[in-house]
Amino acid sequence: MAEPSTPPPAAAATSGLAGLEERLFVFFDKRSRRRLVQGLLVLAAVSIPLVGDSYLLEILTNSFFYIVLCLGLNIVVGYAGLLDLGYAAFFAVGAYTTGILTSQFDWNFWLTIPAAVFFSIIAGVIIGGPTLRLRSDYLAIVTLGFGEITRIAARNLKELTGGASGLIGINRPSFFGLELNQIHHYYYVFFILVLLAVFVSFRLQHSRLGRAWQYVREDEDAAEAMGIDRVAVKLYAYVIGAVFAGVAGCFFAGKMTAISPETFQFMQSATILMAVVLGGMGKIPGMIVGALALILFPEIFREIGSVRMLVFGVVLVMMMIFRPQGIWPERRN
Amino acid sequence: MRILQVRDLALSFGGLNVIDRLSFDVDEGSIVSLIGPNGAGKTSVFNCLTGFYKADSGEIRFMDQPVTKLKPHKITQKGMARTFQNLRLFKQMTVLENVMSGMHCRTRAGALGAVLRSGSQRREEAHIRSVAQECLEFVGILALKDRLARNLPYGDQRRVEWARALATRPRLLLFDEPAAGLNYDEKERLIGLIRRIREELGITIFLIEHDMGLVMQISEKVVVIDYGKKIAEGGCDAVQCDPKVIEAYLGREDEEGAADERNRS
Amino acid sequence: MTILDIIIQQLTNGLILGSFYSLVALGYSMVYGIIKLLNFAHGDIYMVGAFVGFVILSFVSTLLGDGWLGILPSMILAMTAVGFLGVLIQRIAYRPLLSAPRLSILIVAVGVSLVLFNSVMVVTIGEYKAFPSGLGYEGITMGHVHITYTQMVMVGATAVLMIALHLFIAKTIYGKAMRAISIDMDACRLMGIDVNKIIALTFFVGSSLAAAAGVMAGVYYGSIHFFMGFVIGLKAFTSAVIGGIGSIPGAMLGGLLLGLLESFGTQLPWVGTEWKDVFAFGLLILLLVFKPTGILGRTEIERM
Numbered sequence: 007m008a009e010p011s012t013p014p015p016a017a018a019a020t021s022g023l024a025g026l027e028e029r030l031f032v033f034f035d036k037r038s039r040r041r042l043v044q045g046l047l048v049l050a051a052v053s054i055p056l057v058g059d060s061y062l063l064e065i066l067t068n069s070f071f072y073i074v075l076c077l078g079l080n081i082v083v084g085y086a087g088l089l090d091l092g093y094a095a096f097f098a099v100g101a102y103t104t105g106i107l108t109s110q111f112d113w114n115f116w117l118t119i120p121a122a123v124f125f126s127i128i129a130g131v132i133i134g135g136p137t138l139r140l141r142s143d144y145l146a147i148v149t150l151g152f153g154e155i156t157r158i159a160a161r162n163l164k165e166l167t168g169g170a171s172g173l174i175g176i177n178r179p180s181f182f183g184l185e186l187n188q189i190h191h192y193y194y195v196f197f198i199l200v201l202l203a204v205f206v207s208f209r210l211q212h213s214r215l216g217r218a219w220q221y222v223r224e225d226e227d228a229a230e231a232m233g234i235d236r237v238a239v240k241l242y243a244y245v246i247g248a249v250f251a252g253v254a255g256c257f258f259a260g261k262m263t264a265i266s267p268e269t270f271q272f273m274q275s276a277t278i279l280m281a282v283v284l285g286g287m288g289k290i291p292g293m294i295v296g297a298l299a300l301i302l303f304p305e306i307f308r309e310i311g312s313v314r315m316l317v318f319g320v321v322l323v324m325m326m327i328f329r330p331q332g333i334w335p336e337r338r339n
Numbered sequence: 340m341r342i343l344q345v346r347d348l349a350l351s352f353g354g355l356n357v358i359d360r361l362s363f364d365v366d367e368g369s370i371v372s373l374i375g376p377n378g379a380g381k382t383s384v385f386n387c388l389t390g391f392y393k394a395d396s397g398e399i400r401f402m403d404q405p406v407t408k409l410k411p412h413k414i415t416q417k418g419m420a421r422t423f424q425n426l427r428l429f430k431q432m433t434v435l436e437n438v439m440s441g442m443h444c445r446t447r448a449g450a451l452g453a454v455l456r457s458g459s460q461r462r463e464e465a466h467i468r469s470v471a472q473e474c475l476e477f478v479g480i481l482a483l484k485d486r487l488a489r490n491l492p493y494g495d496q497r498r499v500e501w502a503r504a505l506a507t508r509p510r511l512l513l514f515d516e517p518a519a520g521l522n523y524d525e526k527e528r529l530i531g532l533i534r535r536i537r538e539e540l541g542i543t544i545f546l547i548e549h550d551m552g553l554v555m556q557i558s559e560k561v562v563v564i565d566y567g568k569k570i571a572e573g574g575c576d577a578v579q580c581d582p583k584v585i586e587a588y589l590g591r592e593d594e595e596g597a598a599d600e601r602n603r604s
Numbered sequence: 605m606t607i608l609d610i611i612i613q614q615l616t617n618g619l620i621l622g623s624f625y626s627l628v629a630l631g632y633s634m635v636y637g638i639i640k641l642l643n644f645a646h647g648d649i650y651m652v653g654a655f656v657g658f659v660i661l662s663f664v665s666t667l668l669g670d671g672w673l674g675i676l677p678s679m680i681l682a683m684t685a686v687g688f689l690g691v692l693i694q695r696i697a698y699r700p701l702l703s704a705p706r707l708s709i710l711i712v713a714v715g716v717s718l719v720l721f722n723s724v725m726v727v728t729i730g731e732y733k734a735f736p737s738g739l740g741y742e743g744i745t746m747g748h749v750h751i752t753y754t755q756m757v758m759v760g761a762t763a764v765l766m767i768a769l770h771l772f773i774a775k776t777i778y779g780k781a782m783r784a785i786s787i788d789m790d791a792c793r794l795m796g797i798d799v800n801k802i803i804a805l806t807f808f809v810g811s812s813l814a815a816a817a818g819v820m821a822g823v824y825y826g827s828i829h830f831f832m833g834f835v836i837g838l839k840a841f842t843s844a845v846i847g848g849i850g851s852i853p854g855a856m857l858g859g860l861l862l863g864l865l866e867s868f869g870t871q872l873p874w875v876g877t878e879w880k881d882v883f884a885f886g887l888l889i890l891l892l893v894f895k896p897t898g899i900l901g902r903t904e905i906e907r908m
């Protein structure tokens with residue numbers, strides 16, 4: 007408002023409004039403004055089940071599930087700069103752990119989560135440990151192979167996994183005696199998972215480990231010269247990513263009550279990767295946008311049907327060539 | 340006491356002997372220079388010392404422990420830090436974050452600490468930050484701490500690299516051509532800085548440098564190599580007069596003469 | 605069946621399988637050698653090769669009839685067409701990213717793979733197509749083992765292609781340029797080698813070899829499918845690593861070795877056909893742990 011020249015009357019009115027806005031924003035610095043937006047978003051998400059129909063809830067629940075997977079893969083691809091093409095395998099590890107333990111050994115759903123975390127870590131270390139010592143490209147192809155191994159194992163170990171037709175009769179989780187069997191239950195369950203995943207991602211990103219990922223991603227040699235164990239740091243990322251997927255897989259199994267190997271195909275991994283790239287690798291809000299776009303797009307444009315993955319492929323190539331930072335805008339420094 | 344002992348170090352790439360049975364020592368608390376013509380193998384020696392290249396044979400002892408087979412990060416943890424001939428900063432990160440990388444090997448917080456933000460984790464973060472700031476202060480660019488590394492002028496980027504190496508809390512610091520690309524003033528300040536690193540922080544300095552003025556001004560000992568072989572070692576004066584050194588740098592008398600001859604005709 | 609029969613049978617199977625692996629592995633290794641890219645789309649190039657061969661053969665066989673008389677020219681046409689497809693992909697998708705972070709180009713390769721096999725899926729509505737080879741089962745019988753002429757021609761054709769490739773790399777100026785670029789691309793640029801042209805040529809050769817394998821696989825198995833490139837892509841990569849990635853003789857050797865290991869592996873009581881892919885990938889992981897440079901690969905110390 008310190009303009010030396012007097013503005014024309016019409017402009018004065020609008021700038022008066024702008025002035026009010028400015029004064030309001032004095033109360034809200036950048037940080038609290040962001041808090042406010044976040045709060046409103048959470049409020050909106052929490053109140054949707056009160057108004058939305060079950061179709062909408064189903065889609066949104068599915069989106070939440072993919073947000074968690076994207077945030078997990080983002081730790082591997084976005085933070086540590088590693089390409090994982092078998093991410094669905096970890097989600098399979100979680101889903102099958104819950105599936106097998108509840109349907110065949112009658113475990114309580116909640117107890118299967120630590121077991122799934124354990125198996126995800128084991129699988130992550132077995133695959134990542136040897137491979138991460140080599141050039142990063144090897145990881146991509148080994149994970150691709152691992153994805154196949156997992157799927158084949160799920161098909162072939164019939165006594166345990168139900169073979170190609172899969173497992174049925176997985177126990178649903180219950181919460182203080184309330185069996186979670188409505189779509190809005192799962193809506194909230196997955197929403198809480200999203201909040202948790204965002205929280206953990208955020209804290210990791212802004213920590214010693216998060217910085218180490220960035221150092222290794224930007225210049226592996228320099229990071230090593232600074233005393234950073236690049237293999238350990240990458241393994242951390244790979245295993246944490248695995249745990250995200252494993253836990254998401256448990257809830258997936260609990261919600262669906264039936265799983266089969268075909269859910270965990272390469273296409274699944276490619277789809278999650280696609281969302282991560284679309285949203286912008288390394289950016290938490292980007293993951294949310296990417297996953298939403300990925301789920302909503304085929305819902306809105308139903309006619310694309312079988313061409314969906316073709317479109318994804320084209321978008322993937324175009325994104326990397328023309329906008330590698332993703333659709334979420336860059337923060338200005 | 341000898342902080343670094345190199346014995347019969349050898350390295351070859353596809354039949355080319357880049358380092359050829361090289362032996363020398365660096366005394367604790369001294370400033371030693373490694374010089375030699377372009378392609379003599381100086382950077383390769385550094386790469387062997389810091390574990391980036393695996394020597395074909397020979398032994399490297401650092402503070403009386405063998406480090407020949409260690410990984411680079413282990414060697415840094417043991418107290419040997421380095422800078423790179425071509426700047427290797429984390430370009431997309433701030434100056435402060437760059438320097439904080441050095442403290443990584445002196446701290447321990449892991450994933451759980453990060454998520455829970457425990458008290459010890461927060462104290463450690465604060466400690467990392469303060470050490471990094473001290474190091475920036477030491478090299479004189481604390482004011483630039485929030486700038487992105489890639490946006491700094493060349494001379495300042497070099498200083499970020501020095502601060503980053505200092506932040507690993509080394510006992511021995513290897514500088515690979517620290518003066519390359521610096522102007523006169525910056526070189527003067529570099530000389531002062533190297534002396535202060537030794538005097539105030541008690542860190543031993545081993546550097547590669549092509550600027551002979553600088554080398555002669557600060558080194559207590561000079562090791563000269565050519566084609567990976569040591570051709571001279573000793574005090575500045577002795578090395579400067581050594582005919583083998585003159586020959587390595589200037590070519591042999593008769594070659595020189597022949598070249599002149601050719602130029603004239 | 606006697607032990608000897610089993611050995612002969614598996615040797616034949618292994619050689620055929622190994623031929624396919626080798627031909628595809630060559631493209632992997634050549635591209636990796638020259639621009640250090642793991643071209644994930646390479647398995648799909650093989651698949652596209654099979655389909656292009658299928659389309660061409662449908663036309664050609666009406667003119668020249670079935671059998672090798674129709675198949676051979678179709679194969680050569682398919683190799684040419686797919687070779688150009690490889691060049692096109694390199695030009696559009698990979699070239700803009702050669703100096704970008706490695707992750708970008710790897711992701712693009714995944715994208716290209718998606719585009720290729722989904723295009724074919726859309727066009728074929730995901731159906732299997734019967735490959736009209738018109739070849740019979742005549743051959744020679746040894747004991748209980750029957751080896752068809754088709755099988756023999758295939759191994760022979762692979763051998764011819766490999767010898768031709770070897771001569772091309774060893775004797776021609778282009779081959780020399782390829783080898784030079786794989787050692788030091790910048791130096792080659794300075795020496796006036798048209799690096800982009802040589803990279804394109806590498807893609808051409810690699811893709812045509814994969815296409816040859818695709819057509820032969822169509823002839824051999826009698827049907828083709830849009831997803832047939834996925835697993836063979838992985839196997840060919842494994843072969844390339846076994847032989848030493850970047851090494852051309854290594855790719856040939858690795859492919860044959862993997863083919864044989866797999867054929868004999870299926871005879872092991874605890875492997876069987878169900879687990880043969882797991883067996884191959886397990887092998888890959890073990891290899892990466894214990895000998896990542898493979899049989900003929902060199903240990904390269906990256907320049908700092």
Ligand SMILES: Nc1ncnc2c1ncn2[C@@H]1O[C@H](COP(=O)(O)OP(=O)(O)OP(=O)(O)O)[C@@H](O)[C@H]1O
Pocket residue numbers: 352357375376377378379380381382383384424905906907908
């Ligand atoms: N990783 C590598 N692979 C192959 N050759 C290498 C490698 N690293 C270095 N060399 C070769 O080793 C020789 C010595 O290189 P080095 O960088 O050690 O020399 P230098 O003395 O540091 O030279 P300058 O003064 O130019 O920095 C050169 O011929 C170089 O090409």
Ligand SMILES: [Mg+2]
Pocket residue numbers: 381382383424
């Ligand atoms: Mg050097």
